[in-house]
Amino acid sequence: MNETMRPSDDDALSGELRALRASTPFPVLFAGSVVSQRLLLSGFAGTRSRTLRGLIIDTRCGLGGRAIAEQRPESAPDYFNSSHITHDYDAQVAGEGIESLLAVPVVVRGVTRAAIYGGLPRRRPIGDVMASALLASAHRLAREIEVRDEVDRRVLLIERARVEHGGPARGAAVSEAITESYLVLRDLADKVGDPAMVQTLRSVEHTLRSLTAPADVPARVALSPREFEVLSHVALGCRNAEIADRLSLSVETVKTYMRNLMAKLEVASRQQAVFEARRLGLLP
Incomplete structure (x- = not known):
């Protein structure tokens, strides 16, 4: 198919982030598409620096990598002291003042195609209610990509x-x-x-x-x-x-x-x- 016929998936990600800003308690939001087992961050809302822009995340590393690999939401209410993730991207997360982080995969027909993150500037448990908007967004994106x-x-x-x-x-x-x-x-x-x-x-x-x-x-x-x-x-x-x-x-x-x-x-x-x-x- 002619590449110009398909609207950019990155544009869809950015659109979801803009909509999420009004419906989620997370002041920092970012997202990206998964290509060849790597996540390239391309959408941002509420970020204060450029530390995350263009960041490539290996699916074996970090909170997002874990969410992508296991195809389920992952949270770290105390990100920097979390023992169940690698800390390859601590500098970038710290650059945005994030203390608690949620990563939600976008899964299409059994394959993770993207991921959405929500960050908080303080340590706080992230429950289902807080995560619901990101989960709904991931579902919409999965449907659109399909x-x-x-x-x-x-x-x-x-x-x-x-x-x-x-x-x-x-x-x-x-x-x-x-x-x-x-x-x-x-x-x-x-x-x-x-x-x-x-x-x-x-x-x-x-x-x-x-x-x-x-x-x-x-x-x-x-x-x-x-x-x-x-x-x-x-x-x-x-x-x-x-x-x-x-x-x-x-x-x-x-x-x-x-x-x-x-x-x-x-x-x-x-x-x-x-x-x-x-x-x-x-x-x-």
Whole structure:
């Protein structure tokens, strides 16, 4: 996938830190992404110096390394006297006046992809209530990164299919893969809260939908978004009951959409609707 299509994960981390400043008791917050078993700190809120900026943390060292390796939150209410972590980064932590520290991993499909830290300027036990905002933030980030991974995966599958078929593909298997992919992306776009990510998902969905559209056929039929979704599921072989379940609609509502779109396409059956929609470039 083109790197410019995926919003920066570091930007997502920084956005979460900005939101956390208003909802957490930690005055110092920082975070970073995990690459090749190392954490690169890239997001900061409330820091007073540059000691943490650009710091690379080995996943075997420090409080963050322990959280990343064990994939669970780790806290040190008395950081400098803690005996269950290494102290490779004491100078950087001290530079921010931190006495108590919490590290929360962002785990996606069993792999730690990032970590969020919250620091206090005094020694204090860090319980579940205090940690709840960081835990919620880590969960949101995990979900967003998973969405971005799915976008990458879907687009890569389509790009591979195009290469294997020597250009715009019309094979039934490839058409089904494209249809399934943009339906997944549309569903993901409805579930994420980041406007930039939603825009990216919509853009990729549009790209997938246009991959096999014939350039020489004028668009004379306009389907509503719901009609398009219903017809796309029909193209995948779904029955009305299954479509209703996938789209959270009643079966009767699905039937209504089917009647409307069949009238627009001027056809008399589901199979004819799919054929005509593909001829017009509405479906791959």
